[in-house]
Amino acid sequence: MARFVCSDPLPLESGRSIPSFEIEYEVYGEFHPERTVLLCHALSGSSHAAGEGGWWDGMIGPGKALDTDELCVICSNTLGGCSGSTGPSSPHPDDGKPWALRFPVITVGDMVNAQRRLADHLGVDRWKAVVGGCLGGAQALTWLQRYPERCERVAAVGITGATSPHSLAFYEVLRQSLRLDPAYGDGDYYSEGIPTAGMGLNARIGMLFWMTPEVMVARYGRELLGDDYAYTLDPEFGIHQGMAALGAGAGAKFDPNTMIYLSRAMDYYDLARGYPDIQSAMAKSLRPVHLVSYKSDWRYPPERVEKLSEALPGARHSVLDSAFGHGAWLFDTATLATTLAPFFRS
Amino acid sequence: MARFVCSDPLPLESGRSIPSFEIEYEVYGEFHPERTVLLCHALSGSSHAAGEGGWWDGMIGPGKALDTDELCVICSNTLGGCSGSTGPSSPHPDDGKPWALRFPVITVGDMVNAQRRLADHLGVDRWKAVVGGCLGGAQALTWLQRYPERCERVAAVGITGATSPHSLAFYEVLRQSLRLDPAYGDGDYYSEGIPTAGMGLNARIGMLFWMTPEVMVARYGRELLGDDYAYTLDPEFGIHQGMAALGAGAGAKFDPNTMIYLSRAMDYYDLARGYPDIQSAMAKSLRPVHLVSYKSDWRYPPERVEKLSEALPGARHSVLDSAFGHGAWLFDTATLATTLAPFFRS
Structure with a gap:
């Protein structure tokens, strides 16, 4: 774990700026400025991508697709995040209290510009690759569009060239469910503790989209928690318990304001x-x-990714099978690793 | 609009019973006990199926698929409902205060048994047809299973033989979002007014499922409310405004407790x-x-409906095209009317 502190103001696409900021990042493999890959995380991710609990451990390590015997992988917590980088939960420079909703609205381009400062700081003139899925993929493609001279190659998974109307609606639902939580209040809840119920509902809603009906049948079916219907309004099915566990896990560790700011950045994403x-x-x-x-993945379907591919002079597009829909690149990495490994090796 | 008051206790599948109940219903066409169709509504429906604002007006009327020149159509608000029939918002016989969560958990079979009392009251020995979509289809198929001698034929749209794990998860999300609303409290909110925010979120979540990505592209695209990105956390896209309007409409007219009880009945549905x-x-x-x-309709996909069809000795199964997914039978009735009309005429 390392932290980059940038004392120069970062101008934002909104016309506002952040007076200073920090970016937390993790480094996998031995650092070398000429063979370092930038890995960008998705909405609920962090810089902890590899090792125990890492969100892409199946992809990163010695001999893996992102082979740390050959490459150095840097995963940075995005600007606006809540896992070490400057975001709504960070102290405002004026009063030391959390920014909360005083934090400026940011875009994917702003996230990339913060990462560019990190690259400058590290002395990386050109990333060996910029890689990510969903929001992370949007960052990778924004690097490709704005700073092609600074990335040798780009891999983007589960992402299209712009956020679709359906995803605009999906992100709005996530935000509304966070705001409905009585503990959310005016968004300045840090002295009371991070609200958990809204994030718990977020996780349950998300599950309806990334866990396909087929996976739910295989994993839970209509299994009951008790021997028979109990005729209550409490959870009575195994899948209800599974959702509660997922919700409790998500609620315990993520700042709702970060979800609000990052999902809004995704709203604006349109190459x-x-x-x-x-x-x-x-x-x-x-x-x-x-x-x-x-x-x-009907949220980011192959047909729409193919449209993006046709617009990219140097693109190749692989369409994979998985039962995990939009979650496949996180929860089902075996095929993805086989597919991408040659690209990172070349 | 008519109301059937039943003073005999209704035994429930849970082992409990309701001491007395009322069923509100609407009658379309001239009543005749031998040519009356029972129409069953879905989760957020009511007995108001035809005429202005009727939820199946495209299907019911003179010359329409359910031709009121030939047939009489009766649509009853389900037991547990909030549009005239006895449900959580109705007065408890003991104290005259709303049942709220004292209302017993009910099943689709219980709804059908209440409708059977209505049939007895009306003198209908055998419905000309029992018809419905989603929860209404589950009621129609439960009639078919339990009382085949009392229905001449059955039409069921957008429904399978049991609630899938994915739908179990979906209904749990709806319930959780209602309970997250601070105005929901302990569910006994009737003296304060019906909470609206949770139902508003319900409607937005529902939209993610019934309005397909293609329809959202055609209807809203990435159209902005203003001239340019405003870089706020407020709604900035047309689709956000559309969702807010939908949410306000849904929140204004439906009792969250009814949604909780009816969705729980759907959880138990398994022929x-x-x-x-x-x-x-x-x-x-x-x-x-x-x-x-x-x-x-990937929530109730043709493959699973076909499995049900194979189990029914006298079944025919039509697979239709529509951009409206699980909402097609409500929002896109033209093809459905053409498909079902001969079945009701025969």
């Missing part, structure tokens, strides 16, 4: 914005790109 | 329960049945 079309937006991004989508 | 398999459960149900599913 073609300011360009006539996606082709012209990506015309200068002449780098090898490997896109991966999943047949069961 | 094969108590039988070795679905075939033996339906072996005596020798009636014409028309099942309809939609290719885009």
